[in-house]
Amino acid sequence: MSEAVRELGEKAALLDAADELAKVRDRFVLEDDVVYLDGNSLGALPRGVSRRLADVVEREWGRLRIRSWDESGWWTAPERVGDRIAPLIGAAPGQVVVGDSTSVNVFKALVAAVRLAGEGRDEILVDAATFPTDGYIAASAARLTGCTLRAVDASAMAAQAGPRTAVALVNHVDYRTGRLGDLPGTTRALHEAGALAVWDLCHSAGALPVAVDADGVDMAVGCTYKYLNGGPGAPAYLYIRRDLQPRFDSPLPGWNSHTDPFAMRPGYEAADGVVRGRVGTPEILSLLALDAALEVWDGVRIEQVRAKSLALTDFFLECVTRLVQPGRVASVTPAEHALRGSQVSLRCERAGEVMGALVERGVVGDFRPPDVLRFGFTPLYTRFVDALHASRVLADVAAGAE
Amino acid sequence: MSEAVRELGEKAALLDAADELAKVRDRFVLEDDVVYLDGNSLGALPRGVSRRLADVVEREWGRLRIRSWDESGWWTAPERVGDRIAPLIGAAPGQVVVGDSTSVNVFKALVAAVRLAGEGRDEILVDAATFPTDGYIAASAARLTGCTLRAVDASAMAAQAGPRTAVALVNHVDYRTGRLGDLPGTTRALHEAGALAVWDLCHSAGALPVAVDADGVDMAVGCTYKYLNGGPGAPAYLYIRRDLQPRFDSPLPGWNSHTDPFAMRPGYEAADGVVRGRVGTPEILSLLALDAALEVWDGVRIEQVRAKSLALTDFFLECVTRLVQPGRVASVTPAEHALRGSQVSLRCERAGEVMGALVERGVVGDFRPPDVLRFGFTPLYTRFVDALHASRVLADVAAGAE
Numbered sequence: 148m149s150e151a152v153r154e155l156g157e158k159a160a161l162l163d164a165a166d167e168l169a170k171v172r173d174r175f176v177l178e179d180d181v182v183y184l185d186g187n188s189l190g191a192l193p194r195g196v197s198r199r200l201a202d203v204v205e206r207e208w209g210r211l212r213i214r215s216w217d218e219s220g221w222w223t224a225p226e227r228v229g230d231r232i233a234p235l236i237g238a239a240p241g242q243v244v245v246g247d248s249t250s251v252n253v254f255k256a257l258v259a260a261v262r263l264a265g266e267g268r269d270e271i272l273v274d275a276a277t278f279p280t281d282g283y284i285a286a287s288a289a290r291l292t293g294c295t296l297r298a299v300d301a302s303a304m305a306a307q308a309g310p311r312t313a314v315a316l317v318n319h320v321d322y323r324t325g326r327l328g329d330l331p332g333t334t335r336a337l338h339e340a341g342a343l344a345v346w347d348l349c350h351s352a353g354a355l356p357v358a359v360d361a362d363g364v365d366m367a368v369g370c371t372y373k374y375l376n377g378g379p380g381a382p383a384y385l386y387i388r389r390d391l392q393p394r395f396d397s398p399l400p401g402w403n404s405h406t407d408p409f410a411m412r413p414g415y416e417a418a419d420g421v422v423r424g425r426v427g428t429p430e431i432l433s434l435l436a437l438d439a440a441l442e443v444w445d446g447v448r449i450e451q452v453r454a455k456s457l458a459l460t461d462f463f464l465e466c467v468t469r470l471v472q473p474g475r476v477a478s479v480t481p482a483e484h485a486l487r488g489s490q491v492s493l494r495c496e497r498a499g500e501v502m503g504a505l506v507e508r509g510v511v512g513d514f515r516p517p518d519v520l521r522f523g524f525t526p527l528y529t530r531f532v533d534a535l536h537a538s539r540v541l542a543d544v545a546a547g548a549e
Numbered sequence: 550m551s552e553a554v555r556e557l558g559e560k561a562a563l564l565d566a567a568d569e570l571a572k573v574r575d576r577f578v579l580e581d582d583v584v585y586l587d588g589n590s591l592g593a594l595p596r597g598v599s600r601r602l603a604d605v606v607e608r609e610w611g612r613l614r615i616r617s618w619d620e621s622g623w624w625t626a627p628e629r630v631g632d633r634i635a636p637l638i639g640a641a642p643g644q645v646v647v648g649d650s651t652s653v654n655v656f657k658a659l660v661a662a663v664r665l666a667g668e669g670r671d672e673i674l675v676d677a678a679t680f681p682t683d684g685y686i687a688a689s690a691a692r693l694t695g696c697t698l699r700a701v702d703a704s705a706m707a708a709q710a711g712p713r714t715a716v717a718l719v720n721h722v723d724y725r726t727g728r729l730g731d732l733p734g735t736t737r738a739l740h741e742a743g744a745l746a747v748w749d750l751c752h753s754a755g756a757l758p759v760a761v762d763a764d765g766v767d768m769a770v771g772c773t774y775k776y777l778n779g780g781p782g783a784p785a786y787l788y789i790r791r792d793l794q795p796r797f798d799s800p801l802p803g804w805n806s807h808t809d810p811f812a813m814r815p816g817y818e819a820a821d822g823v824v825r826g827r828v829g830t831p832e833i834l835s836l837l838a839l840d841a842a843l844e845v846w847d848g849v850r851i852e853q854v855r856a857k858s859l860a861l862t863d864f865f866l867e868c869v870t871r872l873v874q875p876g877r878v879a880s881v882t883p884a885e886h887a888l889r890g891s892q893v894s895l896r897c898e899r900a901g902e903v904m905g906a907l908v909e910r911g912v913v914g915d916f917r918p919p920d921v922l923r924f925g926f927t928p929l930y931t932r933f934v935d936a937l938h939a940s941r942v943l944a945d946v947a948a949g950a951e
Contacts, residue, residue, distance in 0.1 A: 176611040185615045192611035197603065200834070204602060208781055209578040209594035213587045213913065221781055248829025250803030251653060258693075275815075280804035280829065283817040287802055291660075291693040298815070323813075372830070378610055379623055379833035400689055401652030402682035410918055411725075413677075413700070415685040427650025427682065428774070430835035431781035432602070511615065516812055 151469045152539065159531040162462065168455055172528045174443045175376075182533040182540075184512045187350060187490050187523025190376030190440075199439035203432060224438065225403075225429050226422060231441045232375070232384050235449060236348060236367065237358035242389055244424040245371070245434060249349060249383040250280045251399070252368040255424060256385060257288035257314060258398035260343040260366060263391060264313035268342070269294045272308060272315035274301035278322045281347055285316050291398070301328050305336030312342040314365075319357070320350035320488035323515050325480040327351070327488045331362040338363065349373060354489035354525070355453045359386055366391070374489070374525060377437030385424040392420055401426035443527060455526035456489040462531055463491050463522065466538035475545040479519065493520045495545070504544045510537045553871045554941065561933040564864065570857055574930045576845045577778075584935040584942075586914045589752060589892050589925025592778030592842075601841035605834060626840065627805075627831050628824060633843045634777070634786050637851060638750060638769065639760035644791055646826040647773070647836060651751060651785040652682045653801070654770040657826060658787060659690035659716060660800035662745040662768060665793060666715035670744070671696045674710060674717035676703035680724045683749055687718050693800070703730050707738030714744040716767075721759065722752035722890035725917050727882040729753070729890045733764045740765065751775060756891035756927070757855045761788055768793070776891070776927060779839030787826045794822055803828035845929060857928035858891040864933055865893050865924065868940035877947040881921065895922045897947070906946045912939045 148156075163169060176192040177183065183191055207215040216222045229243035236243070247255075257271060273285045275298040282298065289296040299307040304315050315337050320327050334344040343365040351357055353374025359367050367386040371377035387395050397417070402408045403425035406418045417423045464478060476493040495501055495518060502514040512522040522537065550558075565571060578594040579585065585593055609617040618624045631645035638645070649657075659673060675687045677700040684700065691698040701709040706717050717739050722729050736746040745767040753759055755776025761769050769788040773779035789797050799819070804810045805827035808820040819825045866880060878895040897903055897920060904916040914924040924939065 176607075178612075183614060189610075189615045189618075191614065192606065197606050197611075200602060200606060201599065204594065204599050204780070204838070205578075208591075209599075210580075212585060212593065213591045213915065214908075215781065216591075247649065247653065248803065248831075250805075250829035251649065251801060254801060277815075278804075279807070279810075279813050279815060279817075282815055283802045283804060283807070286817065287800055291800060370830070378606070379617065380830040380836070381834075382832060383829070398689055398693060399653060399656060400685045401650065402680075402685060403652075405681070405685070408681075411681050413679075413681060413684055415681075415688065427652035427785070428772070428782040429650075430784060430832040432783075432838050433832035433834045434782070436606070436834050506616075513615065 155466055155469065155535050159462070159535045162458065162531040166455060167451055168447065168526055169530070171443065171447060172530070175528045177528060181509045181511060182537050184510065184522040184524065184529070184537055186525030186528070187373050188513055189372055189379060190374060190525065191528055193376055193440045193443045195442050196378065196436050196439045200432065200436050203435045221431050224431065224434050225425055228434060228438045228441070229384055229421065231438065232371070235357070235444065236352050236369070236386060237356065238360050238386055242421050243384050243386050244421045245384045245437070246382050246425055246429045249347070249368055249370045250284050252383050252385040253281050253284045253316065253347070254288055255397055255399055256345045256366040256368055257285055257316060258292055259395050260314035260345055261288065261292045261294055262396045263394055264343055268311055268313035270311045270313060271296050272304060272312055273298050274304060274317050275299055276301065276321050276323065277316070277318050278347065278349065281316055281318065304333050308337050308340035308342045310341065312340055314343040314345055316345045316347065318347045318350070322350050323492060323519055325488040325490040325492050327355070327486050330357070330364070334362050334364055350488055354456055356449045364388065371437050375437070376440045376443065378433065378440065380433065381437045382430060382434055387421050387424055392423065395423055397423055399426045403427055403429070447527070452526045456524055457484050457487065459524040459526060459529060459531065459534055460487060460489065460491050463524065463534040463538060466535050467493065467541065470538050470542040471545050472542065476520070489525070490521055490523045494518050495520050501544055505540060508540050508544070510540045557868055557871065557937050561864070561937045564860065564933040568857060569853055570849065570928055571932070573845065573849060574932065577930045579930060583911045583913060584939050586912065586924040586926065586931070586939055588927030588930070589775050590915055591774055591781060592776060592927065593930055595778050595842045595845045597844050598780065598838050598841045602834065602838050605837045623833050626833065626836050627827055630836060630840045630843070631786055631823065633840065634773070637759070637846065638754050638771070638788060639758065640762050640788055644823050645786050645788050646823045647786045647839070648784050648827055648831045651749070651770055651772045652686050654785050654787040655683050655686045655718065655749070656690055657799055657801055658747045658768040658770055659687055659718060660694055661797050662716035662747055663690065663694045663696055664798045665796055666745055670713055670715035672713045672715060673698045674706060674714055675700050676706060676719050677701055678703065678723050678725065679718070679720050680749065680751065683718055683720065706735050710739050710742035710744045712743065714742055716745040716747055718747045718749065720749045720752070724752050725894060725921055727890040727892040727894050729757070729888050732759070732766070736764050736766055752890055756858055758851045766790065773839050777839070778842045778845065780835065780842060782835065783839045784832060784836055789823050789826055794825065797825055799825060801828045805829055805831070849929070854928045858926055859886050859889065861926040861928060861931060861933065861936055862889060862891065862893050865926065865936040865940060868937050869895065869943065872940050872944040873947050874944065878922070891927070892923055892925045896920050897922050903946055907942060910942050910946070912942045
């Protein structure tokens, strides 16, 4: 064992021993022979999910059946689970509703935002490095509302918004590089230009503090299967700021958003509140698995999560710098804390092959084309010793792959 | 016991003894002290679901995690489960995709249909008695595509379609009355008028034969939590006829419908095939519960289901006629087989109260405002003796409620 490895090992042990969140790891199903650094793609399984889901299936569906819409609270679950997510994004209750995919929620938010922006504003901005689906959906929203769509650099969004801009759709953390955007500043600048700000929180919520209320965000969307550990394809959420709700005019006004859905009236009348972000019948099994998964946050403060996230990514970058042969990888994740999400992205030749070899050796990250190795650090269950182990395996693989 | 009850009891016993589908009931979780006649709202729990879902959660998510998108076939599940549904609606493989809610799929189908219909066709027809969400969504699709929306009687749809009609959205079975529409005739007439036909199969698929391919249906949508027993809020499906797929232009072009989703390219390019009906990441837990639920159809022919459905509803109507005090209820479900779905709807004074009393006594149907008692007959698990029991309890309640 090299001197560097010994030193880093001692440091990892000290950091893990001092970690206030260390015990939260026990709330997840994890093995010791795998280092899972892909929680930014699919979060690990929280222990409480299996039992809860078995009860939902066997008792709520199997025995109570249709009565569960009332008696088991299925009907109101989208708002109730939304209120569990709300504190993680800095929202007061009554402004978050869960259901549908991120893509569908981006569509609702953008069309509604164009309608809110009103006459003379016929441009949608989207950040040029957006996760692709946001851009595809923004193009469709633009086409259907008669707007033009313009892709601009997230950092230039503030300067680019003008008198015709209705809304800008911005990713809080760049999925590829892990760069954290300036949510308060960009939102403020968009408002100064008279435009609305819709944020995609997929790669930030659950990993770092978000303050949608305090920062005046208009609408936000996010998925729940990454840092919120809700399970594969768990339903997304939509935040609609309270004062905008009465004018939120959904392009998907399904019966679940009706003010009196069981009256079965032919004419649509939108419900009050964030309920009007709903569409059709929610996928209850996936939704209640998410509900159970959110229990891992009990007693956890997001500031602790952020502190550990930065310490983990700092430490991983230090390990990589000291252990991986110089020149083999280069970080594209900002070194500055204020610009960093909760992942480390390393540019690497033959990144696809390298990641394949890492996965084979039990270090699970992912590959994003063309040349990025992506390592997500989920502070609820990742240890400093895991970060060291991952960098050691990367050093081996990188050396062997030459 | 009255003479009528004795006679009907003997008849029920004979019918149950001769029932080819009787043994299929064992594939469901059911109690003998409840008669569940609400499978047209939420189907009963198939026995295989619990074990499968536990495996999906504990092994596929808990242990394989991100690898399951490939190794457990999660990524292709929407098409695979679609192909399991296909035979139930008379579709050859490769034309049905599962995901999102019925409302969202109605939106995709209608906007895509307007785009397919082309220039000069700027009217959407919807049947006047439609399940409300279809009408709400049709209004939104019309608004976003610059069309007008016109509600017309389903039976008059053929006569009403004209040179400006782009598409008609028709419910195959009226959710309130149980009346079965003329799918082949209406589709033919719409085509003669140059319009497209989109069918809502929510209340027919799984209860009676549907032949979308043979009848030339353009697109169809349906839910899977009624006669398909997929569980609460189980994802809906979308049928896109094969020859229309290359021109299917989705208003919700999420990354799951991209030809190369993991290339993460900024420009949208639609995948070939029915995949282009997908949007965002599918809610895997709900989707795979549905997959498991569809196993109850193994060895079951839909013609057997239809024959038993008609026999059950005939027998229930006979029981009601003979046992319930004259004048208390009146069937609004057509007596003619060719016009009947798989439910019996009875008009009744104070129907809400009456249904409450039935449910208390273990006969579970539902109430649809203003005055309809709705009893769904799901041939896979409903027995003739159940139909008799339900009518006896109804007779008691109706007598007492006067």
